[in-house]
Amino acid sequence: MFFLRRPSLLLLALLGPAAFAQNLPAAPDSPLPRLLAERRELTQQYAAASAQRHSLFGLSNKPSKKDLQDVVDALQGIVNKDEQIVAVLNQTTQRAQTTASTLQNTGRDDRNLTSQRLGELQNELQNQQERLRQAAEKQRGLAAELQEAQQGRTGRDIALAALAVACVGLFFWRRKR
Numbered sequence: 645m646f647f648l649r650r651p652s653l654l655l656l657a658l659l660g661p662a663a664f665a666q667n668l669p670a671a672p673d674s675p676l677p678r679l680l681a682e683r684r685e686l687t688q689q690y691a692a693a694s695a696q697r698h699s700l701f702g703l704s705n706k707p708s709k710k711d712l713q714d715v716v717d718a719l720q721g722i723v724n725k726d727e728q729i730v731a732v733l734n735q736t737t738q739r740a741q742t743t744a745s746t747l748q749n750t751g752r753d754d755r756n757l758t759s760q761r762l763g764e765l766q767n768e769l770q771n772q773q774e775r776l777r778q779a780a781e782k783q784r785g786l787a788a789e790l791q792e793a794q795q796g797r798t799g800r801d802i803a804l805a806a807l808a809v810a811c812v813g814l815f816f817w818r819r820k821r
Contacts, residue, residue, distance in 0.1 A: 674736070686718060693715045696714065
């Protein structure tokens with residue numbers, strides 16, 4: 645009757661501790677393996693107690709009141725141990741949920757940090773591109789100034805050459821005279 649009111653205990657009693665021990669990873673400091681071993685011992689005690697048949701004068705095959713009390717005590721021990729196991733499983737579940745929540749928050753923080761860093765890198769890239777554009781404009785301006793200066797120098801050189809030819813011409817003209 646007690647198992648019907650607590651389906652988790654009924655499931656644990658039906659499947660046995662080995663099924664849960666195989667499916668649940670136990671932390672190194674977890675009391676679960678110890679509790680499952682104790683439950684196994686209690687189950688063996690129950691099996692031994694339910695097999696006892698000490699009737700009055702040993703005439704019938706019915707269990708005595710003491711045999712029935714031993715069975716009840718063994719079952720109560722199993723139920724108590726099952727409650728301890730369920731409490732440990734609930735604590736483990738709580739820790740797992742807390743860890744999952746922490747990991748989720750850490751993942752969210754990592755995404756935010758990555759997004760922020762990506763934004764910073766994009767801004768830095770835009771700044772570099774702007775500096776490159778400005779440097780290219782400055783280079784074009786300097787190239788235009790250089791070309792202007794070279795053209796001015798060429799004009800000056802032509803003017804000097806013309807003056808030199810005029811001077812030489814003037815010199816020969818005066819000498820001929």
